[in-house]
Amino acid sequence: MWAKALWSREYAQARLFVWGVPVVHFLALGFGRLNQWILDPAAVGRAERYAGSGDILAAYQNGDLESFGRVWLLLAVCVLALVQFGTERRNGSQEFLFSLPYSRRRIFFTKWLFGASLIAGSLVLNTAIDMIVVAASPMAPLFSLNYHLTEIGYSAALLLAAYSAAVLIGTVTGTAPSQSVFLVLLGILPIGTYALLDESVRIMWNDRGFPDTFFYEELQDALNLSHFFFLQHDFVTWQKTLVFLLLAAALAAGGMWSYERNKPENNGKLILFGWLELVCQIGAIALASMFCGMIGAGLIHAGEARIGYAVGFAAGFAVSLLATSRLRKVRLKT
Amino acid sequence: MLTVCNLRKTIDRKPVLRQVSFSVGPGQVAGLVGRNGSGKTTLLKTMAGIFTPDSGEVRYGETSIAAHPEAKREVVFIPDSPEALYGYTAYGCADLYANIYPRFDMLFFKETMKRFGLPLDKNIRHFSKGMKMLFSTGLGIATRAQFVLLDEPTNGIDPIAKKQVLTLLMEAAADGTSLIISSHLLDELERIADKVLLLKDGTVETYETGDEANAGIAKLQVVFRGEAPAAWLASPEVKVLEHVGRVYTLLVSRAPSSSAYGELEAMKPLLMEPLPLRLEDLFAWKLGGPSNVG
Numbered sequence: 079m080w081a082k083a084l085w086s087r088e089y090a091q092a093r094l095f096v097w098g099v100p101v102v103h104f105l106a107l108g109f110g111r112l113n114q115w116i117l118d119p120a121a122v123g124r125a126e127r128y129a130g131s132g133d134i135l136a137a138y139q140n141g142d143l144e145s146f147g148r149v150w151l152l153l154a155v156c157v158l159a160l161v162q163f164g165t166e167r168r169n170g171s172q173e174f175l176f177s178l179p180y181s182r183r184r185i186f187f188t189k190w191l192f193g194a195s196l197i198a199g200s201l202v203l204n205t206a207i208d209m210i211v212v213a214a215s216p217m218a219p220l221f222s223l224n225y226h227l228t229e230i231g232y233s234a235a236l237l238l239a240a241y242s243a244a245v246l247i248g249t250v251t252g253t254a255p256s257q258s259v260f261l262v263l264l265g266i267l268p269i270g271t272y273a274l275l276d277e278s279v280r281i282m283w284n285d286r287g288f289p290d291t292f293f294y295e296e297l298q299d300a301l302n303l304s305h306f307f308f309l310q311h312d313f314v315t316w317q318k319t320l321v322f323l324l325l326a327a328a329l330a331a332g333g334m335w336s337y338e339r340n341k342p343e344n345n346g347k348l349i350l351f352g353w354l355e356l357v358c359q360i361g362a363i364a365l366a367s368m369f370c371g372m373i374g375a376g377l378i379h380a381g382e383a384r385i386g387y388a389v390g391f392a393a394g395f396a397v398s399l400l401a402t403s404r405l406r407k408v409r410l411k412t
Numbered sequence: 413m414l415t416v417c418n419l420r421k422t423i424d425r426k427p428v429l430r431q432v433s434f435s436v437g438p439g440q441v442a443g444l445v446g447r448n449g450s451g452k453t454t455l456l457k458t459m460a461g462i463f464t465p466d467s468g469e470v471r472y473g474e475t476s477i478a479a480h481p482e483a484k485r486e487v488v489f490i491p492d493s494p495e496a497l498y499g500y501t502a503y504g505c506a507d508l509y510a511n512i513y514p515r516f517d518m519l520f521f522k523e524t525m526k527r528f529g530l531p532l533d534k535n536i537r538h539f540s541k542g543m544k545m546l547f548s549t550g551l552g553i554a555t556r557a558q559f560v561l562l563d564e565p566t567n568g569i570d571p572i573a574k575k576q577v578l579t580l581l582m583e584a585a586a587d588g589t590s591l592i593i594s595s596h597l598l599d600e601l602e603r604i605a606d607k608v609l610l611l612k613d614g615t616v617e618t619y620e621t622g623d624e625a626n627a628g629i630a631k632l633q634v635v636f637r638g639e640a641p642a643a644w645l646a647s648p649e650v651k652v653l654e655h656v657g658r659v660y661t662l663l664v665s666r667a668p669s670s671s672a673y674g675e676l677e678a679m680k681p682l683l684m685e686p687l688p689l690r691l692e693d694l695f696a697w698k699l700g701g702p703s704n705v706g
Contacts, residue, residue: 083511090499090508174496176462178512179484342462343423343454 081180084188091171092161092192099154100200107147108207114141115215125216134220135311143208144229145308148237151200152307155193155241156261162189163248164257167345176342186337190245190330197237205230225311232314235322236306242329249336250354252347253410267365268301274368281375281387346409359402363395370394413437414459414487414559414590416616419468421451421458428454430614432468436592436607438558441585443601444594445691446611447699452594453492455611456561459592460489472559485513490552492564494544498537502530502547506554513555521554528576542573549577553584560584562593566600578604602691610698619694628667631693634660634676635683644679647672651697661687663697 089096115121128137166172175185205226212221244261251257280287288294299305309318340350349355374390375383414436421429428451436442446452457463459470461477461484469476472483497505502525510516525532528546530539536547545565552560565581566574574597582604585591592609595601601608608619635658645652649665649672664672676684 083508086508086511090504169498170491170493170496173457173462173491177457177460177484177489179482181481341464342457 081184081188083178084175084180084185085192087175088162088189088192091166092158095154095158095161095196099151099158099196100203102150102154103147103200103204104207106150107143107204108211110141110143110146111208111211111215114143115217116211122216125220128217129219134222134225137217137220138222138225139311142308144233144311147204148233148307151197151233151237152240155197155237156244158193158196159241159244159248160254160257160261162193163245164251164254167252167342168254172340172345173342182338182340183334186249186334190242190333193241193245194238197241198234201230201234201237228314228316229311231316232309232319232322235319235326238326239322239329242326242333246329246333246336249333249340250350252345252350255410256348265303268303269298271365272298272301274365274372277372278368278387281372281383346411348405348408348410355406359406362402363398366398366401367391367394370397413471413473414592415471416455416459417469417471419455419458419470420466421454421463422466423454427614429458429465432611432614432616434609434616434618436559436590438590439585439588440606441581441591441593441604442607442609443598443605443691444592444609444611445596445598445601445695448596450611450699451614452611453563455616456489456563456592456594460484460487460561462489486558487561488513488552488555488557488559489561490548490563490565492545492567494536494548494551499535501533501535503532505536505547505551506532509551509555513557515556517554517556521550524550524554524580540573542569542576545569545577546573546580549580553580553589557589559590559592562591564594564596566595566597574600598691598695605691608691608694610694612699617698621691628665629689629694629697630664630666630673631687631689632662632664632676633683633685633687634662634681636660636679636681641679644672644675653693653696659683663693 115125118124124140125137128134166175176182178185209221209223209226212218243264247260247264248257251260276287306318306322336351344350347355349358368391370393371387371391374393375387378386378389380386416432416434419429419432420427432455434442444452444455454463458465459477461470461481464478469478471477472486475483477483477487494505497508500508506516506518506521510518522532524530525547528543528550530543530547530550536544539547545567549562549565552562562581565577569577578600581591581593585604591604593601593605602621605621608621610617610619631653640658640660644650645660645662649667649670651663652660653663654661664676666673
């Protein structure tokens with residue numbers, strides 16, 4: 079599967095990331111640790127206190143450096159996916175790649191592997207730097223190899239899943255702007271949809287919304303995707319890591335399936351596949367209707383909230399149907 | 413042999429290619445002509461594997477290009493703008509291509525760049541339109557692929573650059589490279605093409621250049637006895653190219669099913685002189701006129 083030309087093409091397209099991502103990651107993680115535990119004059123005293131209490135986690139999690147590192151990497155891989163898939167539709171690069179003597183599967187795999195290598199490379203390099211900094215600092219007695227390995231494994235799996243999702247979106251959208259919008263929506267839609275459904279159920283049916291049970295609490299946690307990036311070490315498990323790895327594999331396979339079926343003549347459309355366009359339209363109308371229903375319930379105080387909700391819902395349905403129908407016809411210049 | 417077999421392609425529910433079939437042999441030069449929007453670029457992009465056909469296939473020898481993309485080492489597509497290579501220097505592009513095409517001729521490429529005064533170390537984004545097309549054509553030929561597909565290689569460039577591009581193409585053809593050239597420049601195509609692929613209504617008609625009988629039309633200069641026969645001239649089997657005084661330049665169908673030529677002979681005109689049929693005439697006859705051309 080190795081094709082030097084494809085790798086050099088990816089590098090030429092995203093060389094800024096190859097050098098920039100590890101540096102930004104270092105500023106978030108290794109340099110942060112260096113600041114806290116070597117450069118800060120109070121580090122020695124703080125280290126002694128942590129050592130005395132034997133609280134390894136508290137020492138490591140001071141400043142939540144891993145989480146910030148993950149968030150920076152998340153932003154980087156989302157932009158990378160945008161460059162690799164969205165912008166290349168606009169500048170003729172995709173057509174150029176498709177004209178080369180390589181299968182689309184191979185082109186996709188090279189792209190994905192490039193991003194995955196960047197994530198893995200940055201994590202390995204910066205975890206190594208982090209370990210060296212910890213081992214060379216007053217915090218050395220609290221050094222935990224298990225902590226570093228668990229964190230790097232979890233971060234790698236999580237970021238691979240996020241990158242694969244960004245890539246999948248890149249393979250089904252026909253423009254860089256629509257890829258960006260769907261990327262943002264991916265972050266907020268799961269928990270946003272839950273909130274809309276919860277509120278709709280409360281207004282229309284039972285005045286309580288979804289039950290306050292363990293299941294619904296867990297469901298909310300799972301749908302709140304941002305919390306996985308800020309997960310404390312206590313909650314990081316190898317099971318979660320495995321789930322994210324499987325998710326990454328499934329999303330990457332979906333991306334490959336979609337990329338192989340990409341029609342460059344559809345570039346410029348918001349979504350490349352007609353059936354997916356319809357699914358997204360139905361989803362957008364449903365969400366917009368519920369959202370307007372909630373606004374209606376808040377604005378119209380004529381009797382029950384249901385009346386306001388129904389009015390808002392109907393208005394949202396009509397407006398979103400019109401808007402999405404127009405959006406389906408949009409074709410940006412490529 | 414590059415064979416296009418029953419190719420169909422629909423874009424935005426509009427059938428652009430319907431049952432397109434033809435073949436181009438080793439060392440042949442084929443001119444692809446058609447009105448604006450007739451699907452020339454779509455055909456070339458489908459042949460290059462950029463677009464996936466709805467049905468049909470493109471074969472290099474016996475190998476299907478869609479099933480075996482590695483066969484595209486012998487089929488290079490040169491678009492009308494090298495936009496995808498912006499960011500590379502000319503040498504950087506050559507280096508990239510050398511990693512893709514195993515027979516890439518770096519010496520030829522460098523000599524071509526030198527011959528036409530194109531800098532190797534300059535980003536091609538900053539090349540003029542003419543320089544870009546010279547560079548692209550040189551790069552495509554340097555791959556030493558058996559077939560080079562060119563989309564309007566002389567479009568929008570000045571006459572000197574146009575002559576240089578055509579020189580490059582003619583030299584490549586003389587060296588045995590097969591070329592499929594989409595262009596509106598019928599005079600140039602006529603000089604270098606062995607065959608003409610005429611794209612109309614999604615289908616391709618193939619004509620060997622110089623084979624007038626195959627075209628099924630005659631080009632004639634005619635002076636009628638007395639009044640010109642208006643009804644006959646308005647017939648769909650007759651096309652008036654020019655009318656100066658009493659002298660008409662006409663295209664007349666010689667298809668077996670057509671009686672126009674016989675009717676003309678029966679009129680015993682004062683002058684009925686055959687003229688050499690040109691590609692432009694064929695274009696006008698088949699595609700309805702010279703508007704939007706060139």
